[in-house]
């Protein structure tokens with residue numbers, strides 16, 4: 001059985017107080033539904049609040065075992081990289097996961113595949129599980145280039161990772177036109193790309209192709225999560241906006257079967 005995962009990407013939102021509120025309320029809701037929580041849940045707050053969220057989790061989460069992830073990292077261990085945070089530091093404060101290559105980082109901060117690969121390597125070296133994001137723009141979809149774009153983002157990475165690294169990787173297919181727009185890929189549209197992503201991984205390593213978790217992201221909400229998550233190649237979600245609303249996010253978490 002593939003691992004089911006629901007990850008919350010808070011992006012650049014929340015304060016110290018609201019971070020606590022979100023987590024406490026989420027845990028209260030999830031505890032009532034504990035028997036329906038089939039997914040591993042990961043919360044990725046802004047980096048300045050990681051330690052704060054870690055202690056809020058420790059104080060409130062007795063047995064849900066919610067994990068802590070960062071939204072980004074740098075691809076070096078240490079040194080003169082003003083403003084950057086290394087995977088070793090994230091692991092040091094209790095992170096287990098890190099989102100890498102989110103489309104907002106690729107588009108707004110010009111992150112290249114080479115940089116993304118460096119970040120992945122450094123994350124693996126420090127025992128973090130990366131959630132690697134891939135996805136096409138609206139224009140790329142409309143010109144029938146979705147598969148070509150996905151392949152150009154994924155294949156060089158798959159080729160450069162070792163088998164051991166691949167076994168730890170989590171993928172997130174996030175069509176850029178669906179992120180924060182309220183437009184969601186239909187379950188069939190998403191499934192088509194997820195199946196393609198899995199075939200690319202399978203071509204690289206048959207076993208990992210079968211076992212890798214591929215999350216869908218892009219306007220996942222309480223009312224569309226179930227239909228997306230029941231598709232065979234969709235193993236959970238990477239959730240932005242709706243992850244800031246405990247009621248919405250807890251419903252998304254319990255929509256995984």
Ligand code: PGA
Nearest residue numbers: 179180218219239240241
């Ligand atoms: P969204 O964001 O759920 O707000 O569309 C998803 C993401 O960017 O990871």
